[in-house]
Amino acid sequence: MPCDFGKTELSLADFQEADLPGILAIERASFRHPWSAEAFRAEARNPIARIRVLRHASGRVLGYVVFRLYEQAVHLLNIAVDPACRRRGLGRRLLQEVVREARRHGLPWVVLEVRVSNEPAQRLYEAFGFRRVQRLPAYYGDEDAWLYLYEVPPAEP
Numbered sequence: 001m002p003c004d005f006g007k008t009e010l011s012l013a014d015f016q017e018a019d020l021p022g023i024l025a026i027e028r029a030s031f032r033h034p035w036s037a038e039a040f041r042a043e044a045r046n047p048i049a050r051i052r053v054l055r056h057a058s059g060r061v062l063g064y065v066v067f068r069l070y071e072q073a074v075h076l077l078n079i080a081v082d083p084a085c086r087r088r089g090l091g092r093r094l095l096q097e098v099v100r101e102a103r104r105h106g107l108p109w110v111v112l113e114v115r116v117s118n119e120p121a122q123r124l125y126e127a128f129g130f131r132r133v134q135r136l137p138a139y140y141g142d143e144d145a146w147l148y149l150y151e152v153p154p155a156e157p
């Protein structure tokens, strides 16, 4: 499906059950080991987890991010954008939302793991300001991960 939209037609909101078909279609198009519907529902029920969904005014899901709020850091668990809508700043917008939430909870760090083969995601994180801090051998069983860290800057005065 084409992806021509204006900024005013986009909204970012909490996950709803009606988002699942759109989310799962993006999952399957994005990952070798996509999350199941139950994995998303479990995070939606988890009191320390958040799922933010980027929707078009038509209701179509364009992207989403899943993260957990721990004592010292936000842990980003999943992020994806509809393949037809990539390179339009939506991934960056989802990361901005994660940072906004970290700041709101006074958390100084955002951490995440990414497959060493996943160059697009690494480019996004580095362009955003994440630092690669450690290689995690066999983190995904079949592949190593890079651990990335982002230091949440203080809010603008």
Ligand SMILES: CC(C)(COP(=O)(O)OP(=O)(O)OC[C@H]1O[C@@H](n2cnc3c(N)ncnc32)[C@H](O)[C@@H]1OP(=O)(O)O)[C@@H](O)C(=O)NCCC(=O)NCCS
Binding pocket: 030, 031, 078, 079, 080, 081, 082, 085, 086, 087, 088, 089, 090, 091, 092, 093, 113, 114, 115, 118, 119, 120, 121, 123, 124, 125, 127
């Ligand atoms: C990673 C992902 C979320 C990026 O989403 P996106 O909406 O395309 O990202 P943005 O348009 O906000 O990109 C912001 C910047 O990141 C960098 N970037 C993002 N994708 C890139 C790519 N494929 N190649 C090079 N740089 C890239 C660029 O610097 C880009 O800025 P620019 O377009 O002005 O050059 C998307 O590629 C995706 O859904 N991938 C599959 C799922 C996935 O791998 N998730 C991460 C799991 S850890």
